[in-house]
Each structure stands twice: as structure tokens, then as C-alpha cells.
Amino acid sequence: MLTANNLGFSRGNHKLFENLSFSINEGELLLVSGSNGSGKTSLLRLLCGISTPDEGEILWNGAEIRDLGEDYYRVMTYLGHLGGIKDDLTAIENLRISCALAGNEIDEGQAKEALGRIGLVGREMLPAKVLSQGQRRRVALARLLVTHTKVWILDEPLTALDVTAVDMIRQLLEHNLSKGGLVVMTTHQEMEISAVTSQHLVLS
Numbered sequence: 166m167l168t169a170n171n172l173g174f175s176r177g178n179h180k181l182f183e184n185l186s187f188s189i190n191e192g193e194l195l196l197v198s199g200s201n202g203s204g205k206t207s208l209l210r211l212l213c214g215i216s217t218p219d220e221g222e223i224l225w226n227g228a229e230i231r232d233l234g235e236d237y238y239r240v241m242t243y244l245g246h247l248g249g250i251k252d253d254l255t256a257i258e259n260l261r262i263s264c265a266l267a268g269n270e271i272d273e274g275q276a277k278e279a280l281g282r283i284g285l286v287g288r289e290m291l292p293a294k295v296l297s298q299g300q301r302r303r304v305a306l307a308r309l310l311v312t313h314t315k316v317w318i319l320d321e322p323l324t325a326l327d328v329t330a331v332d333m334i335r336q337l338l339e340h341n342l343s344k345g346g347l348v349v350m351t352t353h354q355e356m357e358i359s360a361v362t363s364q365h366l367v368l369s
């Protein structure tokens with residue numbers, strides 16, 4: 166279970182949220198929405214341990230994520246809204262490096278297979294700078310095909326995706342949830358996901 170207890174967080178002089186609490190169980194989806202600048206990305210960065218809350222705590226199965234360190238990173242995948250794709254690396258290199266950085270080494274064949282499954286057949290060896298925005302996003306999302314983690318924290322994963330890719334991501338999320346995974350996701354788009362339970366948090 167991923168739990169946020171009384172979170173408070175400010176940026177500059179601006180308080181983004183305070184006394185924010187929620188719990189996400191196995192098989193559960195938390196959708197985070199809100200207007201531009203309402204703090205969605207900031208909240209996700211707290212939940213994956215990149216930032217630290219000013220107040221409150223974030224617990225994974227009862228233990229603070231900052232105390233768990235590597236033990237939390239082994240069960241969690243974070244995809245930031247920019248996707249972390251490097252222009253001069255090929256699609257295969259981008260995928261292999263992002264997986265390796267997350268502690269999940271994959272070989273070239275596995276990377277090629279994942280990129281093919283996500284609709285990038287024939288694009289695997291191209292530098293990312295020549296890929297379209299939607300193709301770059303697909304490279305970033307291909308990590309979800311090879312990760313073994315349970316907790317997925319996804320910042321605007323649907324940006325720039327066409328309907329086929331959105332449907333593919335929906336199926337991936339549903340598969341993870343059906344196995345007892347947890348998904349926290351921001352999106353400005355509507356997407357029907359069958360989860361055991363889903364919660365919707367609207368930041369303002």
C-alpha cells in the first residue's frame with residue numbers, strides 16, 4: 166500500500182497543497198488531475214522520492230520511502246512528463262539506458278522486441294532526434310513493457326499519443342492493475358480504465 170499522510174508542499178511562496186492524505190492499495194489506480202501549475206508533477210515527484218515534502222510522510226507498506234531508498238526503487242517505476250529521452254541516442258539505446266538506470270538491465274534483443282510491440286518496428290536504430298513526438302513518447306513508455314515493478318508513477322503518459330497508442334497504454338495499465346500493481350497517473354485526457362478501484366484526486 167502506498168500512503169500519503171498530511172502532505173504539505175510549497176514552491177517559492179506558493180503553497181501547492183497541505184494536509185493531503187490518501188492511500189492506494191494493490192490493484193488500485195489514482196488519477197491526479199488539475200489545472201496547469203496546480204502541483205500534479207510536484208506531487209508525483211514526492212511520491213517517487215525525487216523531492217521531499219515540507220510536511221507529512223509517504224509510506225510504502227508502512228515504511229517511509231526515504232528510509233527504504235533502494236528497496237522502494239526496486240518496486241517503483243517513474244516516467245516523467247518529458248520522458249527522459251536523449252536526442253543523440255537511438256531508440257534501443259534510450260530504452261536500454263533508462264532501464265539500466267532503473268536497475269533493470271535488458272539486452273538489445275529485449276529492447277528491440279519491446280520497441281516492436283509498442284509500434285516502433287524499423288525505428289529501433291534511429292536517433293531519437295529524428296523521431297516524432299508520439300514516437301519518442303512510445304520509446305519512453307516501452308519501459309512499462311519490460312519493467313518488473315509493481316508501483317507505476319506516470320506523469321502525462323498519454324501526451325502526443327494517437328488513439329492506437331492510448332489503447333495500448335490502457336491495456337498495459339489494466340494488466341499491471343490486474344496483477345495487483347498500483348498506478349498513479351496524471352492526465353489531461355479522458356481514459357476509461359478498468360481497475361479494481363480507482364480514485365480521482367483533483368488539485369486546485
Ligand SMILES: Nc1ncnc2c1ncn2[C@@H]1O[C@H](COP(=O)(O)OP(=O)(O)OP(=O)(O)O)[C@@H](O)[C@H]1O
Binds near residue numbers: 176199200204205
Ligand atoms: N523548481 C521550482 N521552483 C519554483 N517553482 C516551481 C518549481 N517547480 C515547480 N514550480 C511551480 O510549482 C507549481 C506547480 O508545478 P507543477 O509542475 O507541479 O504543476 P502541474 O500541475 O504538473 O502543471 P502542468 O499541468 O502545467 O504540467 C507551478 O506554479 C510551478 O511554476
